[in-house]
Amino acid sequence: MPVTAVLVLAAGTYAFRLAGPLLRDRLRLPDRVKELMSISATVLLVALVATASLTRGQGFAGWALPAGVLVGGLAAWRKAPFVVVVLLAAATTAGLRYLGVE
Amino acid sequence: MRSIWRTLDPELLRDVAAVAAGAAVNGASFGAISVAAGLPWWLPVLMSLLVFAGGAQFMAVGVVASGGSPAAAVVAGLVLNARHLPFGLAVGDVLGRGLLARLIGSHLLIDETVAFAIAQRDPAKARAAYWACGTSLFAAWNLAVVAGALVGQAIGDPGAFGLDAAFPAALLALTLPALKDPRTRNAALLGSAVALATTPFLPAGLPVLLALTGLVAAMTTRQEARTCP
Numbered sequence: 001m002p003v004t005a006v007l008v009l010a011a012g013t014y015a016f017r018l019a020g021p022l023l024r025d026r027l028r029l030p031d032r033v034k035e036l037m038s039i040s041a042t043v044l045l046v047a048l049v050a051t052a053s054l055t056r057g058q059g060f061a062g063w064a065l066p067a068g069v070l071v072g073g074l075a076a077w078r079k080a081p082f083v084v085v086v087l088l089a090a091a092t093t094a095g096l097r098y099l100g101v102e
Numbered sequence: 103m104r105s106i107w108r109t110l111d112p113e114l115l116r117d118v119a120a121v122a123a124g125a126a127v128n129g130a131s132f133g134a135i136s137v138a139a140g141l142p143w144w145l146p147v148l149m150s151l152l153v154f155a156g157g158a159q160f161m162a163v164g165v166v167a168s169g170g171s172p173a174a175a176v177v178a179g180l181v182l183n184a185r186h187l188p189f190g191l192a193v194g195d196v197l198g199r200g201l202l203a204r205l206i207g208s209h210l211l212i213d214e215t216v217a218f219a220i221a222q223r224d225p226a227k228a229r230a231a232y233w234a235c236g237t238s239l240f241a242a243w244n245l246a247v248v249a250g251a252l253v254g255q256a257i258g259d260p261g262a263f264g265l266d267a268a269f270p271a272a273l274l275a276l277t278l279p280a281l282k283d284p285r286t287r288n289a290a291l292l293g294s295a296v297a298l299a300t301t302p303f304l305p306a307g308l309p310v311l312l313a314l315t316g317l318v319a320a321m322t323t324r325q326e327a328r329t330c331p
Contacts, residue, residue, distance in 0.1 A: 001163065009176045013180065013186065014208065017211040019187050020193075021204045022194075023191060023194075024191055038192050039285065040289075043290045044185050046274075047313030048185075050297055058302045068264050077278060082116075083117065085275045092267065093267035094264030
């Protein structure tokens with residue numbers, strides 16, 4: 001992988017990142033649109049959670065991974081501390097894999 | 103900057119540390135995998151400093167390692183990172199007002215910083231959470247990538263430790279409070295369904311972007327709420 005490829009990927013990524021904060025001020029958007037924009041962060045993150053827990057590549061990720069995320073999610077819903085949520089999720093997935101569940 | 107650190111409570115710092123620890127293990131595995139794929143040790147290090155997006159970095163190295171062209175690797179990485187544009191539109195004001203804060207803060211715009219920021223109710227706390235998470239993860243990720251690249255093959259599969267479950271679980275925990283709002287919840291559920299349904303047919307990154315179509319649910323929920331006083 002040549003350095004040029006790394007630099008182009010870095011420049012493109014930074015452009016995506018900088019565009020939002022800069023455009024936000026320039027655009028005079030109605031409050032409704034601004035509200036939808038702030039909802040969109042949650043929508044993207046939850047979609048990321050869904051795809052990262054259920055899919056790998058273009059197929060199903062297997063049961064161990066979503067089971068771990070589900071256990072973590074239930075713990076979070078029951079107001080467990082954040083660190084516990086993360087550790088429970090990882091431990092559940094690791095445990096299931098150790099037992100041979102993929 | 104000093105005021106930012108004063109706004110932080112120990113609980114938040116502990117949460118950030120948990121996410122940073124996960125990022126460190128992933129970073130070490132990224133460094134090791136890159137070197138195993140035949141890259142010189144400094145290339146994954148440079149990439150991590152300048153790109154600072156784990157998913158896109160793994161993707162780009164994976165494409166090249168499996169015989170793809172560097173151009174294909176760049177395109178795949180950029181498609182995956184396109185979500186940072188709507189992220190910036192959504193939370194761009196937590197970076198701070200100044201130009202320097204925006205120039206530096208933009209580089210720290212990643213899934214975790216966005217999630218930590220939107221989990222805070224108070225704008226000052228959101229800004230503190232964003233910067234604390236961003237700088238901690240930047241340090242943890244990059245130091246770990248150097249370590250992984252130098253140590254090489256010795257690091258085992260992070261999947262064996264269930265680390266691939268830690269990342270989505272952390273994001274889920276951070277977004278859960280925002281999902282109490284019915285409009286946000288409906289939009290997120292519809293968006294996730296669209297993302298999952300399109301994953302088998304589209305290159306990685308596009309399905310998550312398509313989740314934005316879920317915003318339609320937020321718009322219709324609002325109208326219903328208006329008609330029922």
